[in-house]
Amino acid sequence: MPMKLYCDNKATISIAHNPVQHDRTKHVEIDRHFIKEKIEAEAICMPFVPTSQQVADGYVIYSVRKKLKKQYTHLKGKQIEKLKKSGVEITDTVLSPEVAFTGDTTSDFMLDPRNADALRAKILITEATFLDEGVSIEHARQHGHTHIFEIMENAEWIRNKSVLLTHFSSRYHLETVASSQLQDIRQAVSKLQSKVSAKVVPLTEGFKSMYS
Numbered sequence: 001m002p003m004k005l006y007c008d009n010k011a012t013i014s015i016a017h018n019p020v021q022h023d024r025t026k027h028v029e030i031d032r033h034f035i036k037e038k039i040e041a042e043a044i045c046m047p048f049v050p051t052s053q054q055v056a057d058g059y060v061i062y063s064v065r066k067k068l069k070k071q072y073t074h075l076k077g078k079q080i081e082k083l084k085k086s087g088v089e090i091t092d093t094v095l096s097p098e099v100a101f102t103g104d105t106t107s108d109f110m111l112d113p114r115n116a117d118a119l120r121a122k123i124l125i126t127e128a129t130f131l132d133e134g135v136s137i138e139h140a141r142q143h144g145h146t147h148i149f150e151i152m153e154n155a156e157w158i159r160n161k162s163v164l165l166t167h168f169s170s171r172y173h174l175e176t177v178a179s180s181q182l183q184d185i186r187q188a189v190s191k192l193q194s195k196v197s198a199k200v201v202p203l204t205e206g207f208k209s210m211y212s
Contacts, residue, residue, distance in 0.1 A: 002044050002045040003044045003045075004044070004046075004047055005035075005044045005045070006046075006047055006049040007046050007047075007048060007049065008048070008049055008050060012046075013046045013048060016035045016039060016046055017036070017046075058100070058101055058102045058109065058118065059100070059101055059103075060097050060099070060100045060117050060118050060121060061097075061098050061100075061121075062096060062117075063095070063096045064094070065093075065094050066091040066092070066093060067091060067092050067094045068090060068091055069089075069091060072090050097118070097121035097122070098122050099121055099123045099125070100117065100119075100123070100124050100125065100160075101125045101126075102125070102126040102127065102146075104127060104145070104167060105127065105144070106141050106145065106146055106150075107146045107150035107151065107154060110158075111157075119157050119159055119160065120159040120160065121160055122161045123161065123162045123163075123164065124158070124162070124163045124198070125166060126164070126165065127146050127166055128146060128147075128165040128166070128167070128188070128192075128202075129145035129146055129147065129167055130146075131147075131148045131172065131184055131185060131187075131188035132188065135169070135171075137149055137150055145167075145169075148192060151192060155192070155196045158196045158198055159198075160198045161198055161199065162198055162199045163199070163200045163201070164202075165189065165200065165202045172184055172185055182204065185202045186202070188202075189201075189202050
């Protein structure tokens with residue numbers, strides 16, 4: 001049975017199956033041939049999935065450092081150096097979550113123990129597609145998005161130093177700095193800020209209307 005490589009772009013699926021290489025797709029030439037080869041070998045298949053149902057590609061970026069093992073902390077420098085030269089592993093590797101990005105997802109990620117590092121990274125970048133009562137939580141979840149009200153409900157799990165909100169719905173697109181939409185975002189951020197110790201920042205750059 002081939003592995004399913006879900007894709008939310010029909011053009012991409014078509015290119016992967018199409019033996020003709022077009023000029024507009026030269027930048028994906030190597031990747032396309034690799035995928036096409038695996039499709040022909042029936043190692044993978046590419047079923048279409050709506051964007052709202054596509055699993056988010058979230059990630060956590062860690063810093064890596066070495067820490068002296070507890071049993072050696074009482075030793076002096078020369079003793080530690082001697083152990084090190086003898087081949088003894090004197091340090092532990094410590095991973096610290098620095099930046100976490102949730103991707104386009106629902107608030108369920110906050111309740112999954114596997115995502116604990118994301119909620120204690122120094123910086124959390126997460127979507128807040130809807131910000132007010134004009135759109136229900138149920139609607140947001142049905143379309144694979146996160147409502148800021150859900151983030152507030154789960155604020156107790158947030159241990160980040162900063163939370164950057166992004167992926168706002170087009171209903172909040174900004175036309176001017178003093179727009180009512182910007183005010184909506186600020187009010188929503190203020191409500192969330194009162195629930196968490198982290199600094200909450202809305203990523204509003206680039207929200208200027210294409211028609212202005």
